[in-house]
Amino acid sequence: MEKIGVYICSSCDIGERLNLDDLAQAANQYNPAVCKTLPFLCGKEAVETIKGDISSEGLDSVVICACSPRVNYDVFDFDGVAVERVSLREGVVWSRPAPAEGEWDNEYVSFEDELMNLAKDYIRMGVVKMQKYAPPEPYKPEEELCETILVMGGGVTGLTAALEAAKAGKEVVLVEKESELGGYVAKMKKMLQPTPPFTDLQEPITGKLISEVKANSNIKVYTGTTVTKISGAPGFYNVELSNGQTERIGTIVVATGFKPYDASKLEEPYGFGKYPNVITNFMFEEMAAKGEITRPSDGQPAKSVVFIQCAGQRDENHLPYCSSFCCLASLKHARYLREQDADARAYIIYKDMRTMGIYENFYKSLQDDPGVFLTKGEIASISEGSDGALVVEVKNTLIGEDLSIDADLVVLATGIEPTTKDDPIVPLEYRQGPGFPELELFYGYADSNYICFPYETRRTGIYTAGCVHQPMIAGTAMDDAAGAVLKAIQCLEAIKVGRAVHPRTWDYAYPEFYFKRCTQCKRCTEECPFGALDDDEAGTPKPNPTRCRRCGTCFGACPERIISFKDFSIDMVGSMIKAWEMPEPEYGQFRILAFVCENDALPALDMAAMYKQKIPVEIRFIPVRCLGSVNVAWIKDALSTGTDGVLLMGCRYGENYQCHFIKGSELANRRMENVGETLQQLALESERVQLVQVAIDEYFKIPKILQDFVATIKELGENPFKGF
CATH class of the missing domain: 3.40.50 (Rossmann fold)
Known part of the structure; x- marks a missing residue:
């Protein structure tokens, strides 16, 4: 300037x-x-x-x-x-x-x-x-932007997504692998009422949605079809289908739903597969939709039914999470039973009764039914009598007594897994491979920054909704579909003007490469959290700017420093560090550099300041896009010119990660090995460079973190390079 x-x-x-x-x-x-x-x-x-x-x-x-x-x-x-x-x-x-x-x-x-x-x-x-x-x-591609939205999945979520996108004026391609639209909800007898007072059941809404989809000229439907290949980038995808068709696509909403957990793993202690009258909640729904609720063993009406919640759920040996819909499903099934036979009895044994949001009203409506017995308890055993009847032993109940219940039928609430579990259902032709990279925390559900960006996957322009996103009921899935479509449209609007999408939605800069000095080390292509870089046969990066979220991870990864942004460069930050007035040695004037993440650490510092908490005067803070964007060259420059210590303050990583760019803090921590080599070259102590994790709400911890680091540096003494 x-x-x-x-x-x-x-x-x-x-x-x-x-x-x-x-x-x-x-x-x-x-x-x-x-x-x-x-x-x-x-x-x-x-x-x-x-x-x-x-x-x-x-x-x-x-x-x-x-x-x-x-x-x-x-x-x-x-x-x-x-x-x-x-x-x-x-x-x-x-x-x-x-x-x-x-x-x-x-x-x-x-x-x-x-x-x-x-x-x-x-x-x-x-x-x-x-x-x-x-x-x-702004990035201005030579190709014409495509604004067609691909919706993968023709269940209640996919149908809603397609309709919402069409209502917004977008062309839609809807792909369903089954021969008919509707998904699981279409096979249900009834669904929960998605409107107030949330106490009743209604006919599945899929029939209405299917009619609207078929009548909408903006929606092209493929049934009995799967997506076989996705190449390109947001705004410019080429999507190949199993029927031989190829579609040009702008953004993608994945609504492929769930698959029931494999109940064959639950023979002990529940007896599934061992006793014919032990079935799953999905089998019960199918039975009710076809007609009478009967015992599979002999076709006799079921007069006493025990519903066991969390069968294999919230269990580290099976599904460690709650599938969200199961308590409501069992309450619904109890109502089916009571409507069929006023003399029938339903027993619901639960770990915790979880009826999300206003569906507490539905739970209360079943509590008022004298034929429905609900108690917290643990299943001790299930055994079978000579006539096929079952005996369910329950301990640790709310009433303080162990129970023995004679049952015609036992129904296990077995839970769900996403269709993306162990299956790259989104066949991306990306250098990092097909599908979505998985993190343990999400158990196969398409991951994102769960708190801040609930629809985003780690592949820009591809959004998830419904039970492939997280476990939920049908009404919630419909809301989720609308949210995912809005994000898909937002992505297209961002591409039109050349700016980034979430979280740096104001950012028009994008990484630029000086390929003449590229050594094909592949660090940038391997470390990019969003798969924005492919590479050619020689290993030279091939940028896809519309996939990029401008985190700067590639910039921080590059040992040759050939990657730069116009408003964020190696030279810029290096010059800022050199702009300090470095004091003479031996006067006890310590100088410490701290790189702070703009998403968590920086606002936490501001909150600490608002509460007038004491931050050491020795520290100079430089905000960065993400700790993943910190290049080791800056640390080397700072230390070689006399800076006494360097602190990296980033988001939490690991199982409960909070990084807006998924892996920035984790990658910065891995690069500490390179920092260690730099310190060895400079003959400086390893303690002079440290990385700390700071959540946005941990502002009250910051003063001690910083004071402890300053104390460590003062104990080590001034940097011997100071004054040279």
Whole structure:
């Protein structure tokens, strides 16, 4: 950037704690076109002053030295002019309260002087960043964008997704592997009422949905067909079908549903496969839909039925999770039984009764039925008498007594698994292979950042809905379908203008490669969490920008530093680090660099500042897209120029990962081996570089984490490279 304007706020405690003239002098070292100190930069008068300078001085960018970049972002939006935010309020004065008497132990320099050094370093870093900044250019593919949405699966979820997409004006291709549309819900006798008061049953809605789909000219339907190959990228997919057809597709909604858990694994202790009158909830539904509820052994009416919840569920030996719908299904089945025969009795034995949301009303309606007995309990045994009748022994019940129930029929709530379990049902022609990469946490369900991005898979442009996404009932699956379609359309809209999708939805930059220096090491293609990179026969990366989410993981992985973003580059961050004013050695002025994830660690730091928690004045924070984007070159540059220590603050990884980019913190941790090699080359202690995991709500832990790291560095002593 050629013409930079620097604006320093004097309000919100900044003017009271910092010498504003010294701050301006630090900025003027870089000869900005404008440098002004103003009160209340976020106020109307100051904003108009900045706008006036942009117009009169032809400013390319402005550096706002005031509050956190996470606030007032709409105020400091100047119609295409690049803006860098230097956090003097949260990042300096609010998070570094004056020490109590005796807390500051440096005899050479005062705390106030070190606070000023911190603020001036931040301003220098902000100005240097803008000097290295280039305006992002949206990705504009040569091919024409396709906006057709592929829906895989013709059950209640897929039918709803197809209709919602068509209502939004999109062309839809619906592919169902069975010869008829409708899926499991079409085979049900009744479904739960999806509208208030949520106490009744109704006819399956699939008949109505099928009629609407067939009547909609925007929807092309293939039945008895599967998807055999998906190549390309969002907006430009080529999808091959088993019937020989090829379709051009923009985005994909996977609604292929579930498969029942294999009940043959449940002979002990439940007797499935051993006793003919022990069946599953799916078998019971099928029986009820066909007519009478009877004993399979002899066809006699079932007068006493025991429903056993969580049969093989919430069990580490089978399904470790709750399948969500089973309690409601058993309550529904009890109603079937009672409607068929007023003298019949239903016994529901549960670990916990889970009726999601307002369907508690349905549960209450069954509680009022005197022919339905419900109790928490554990199944001790199931045995069979000479006439095929079953005896169910139950212990640890709510009533405090063990029970022995004579039953004509035992129904096991066996739960479900996603169709993607052990089956790459989405046959992607990606360098990283077909299907979705699995994480243990999701047990085969299409994974994403479960809290923040519930529909996204790790393949951009491909969204999941219904029971392939997570266990749910039919009404919830229909809502889920609408949500997934909206995300699929949002993806198309983002591609149109050349920006990223979730979570960096404002980002127009994309990774650019200088292939002349590429060594074909394949680290970028292997580490990309989203499969955005293919490669040719030689191993040279082949970028697919519309698959990319701009996390920068490839950028951090590259040892040759040939990958860059216009607004985020190796040179930019390296120059920011070198912009510090490094103190002379032997004066106890430690300098520590912390790379912080913009998604969790940065907001947690801001919250710590809001509560006036004490952050060590020795640390300079640089926000990054993700810890996966941290290149070892930055750590080496920092240490070789005298930085005493480097801390990486990222999201949680592993089983309960919280990384917005799935594996960023985990990859950064793996790269610590490379950092160790760097430290050995520099003859520095391994403790000088550490990685910590910080959740967004753990702001109260941050001061101690940082203070402990500073204490470790001080014990090691100053970096011997300081002063050279």
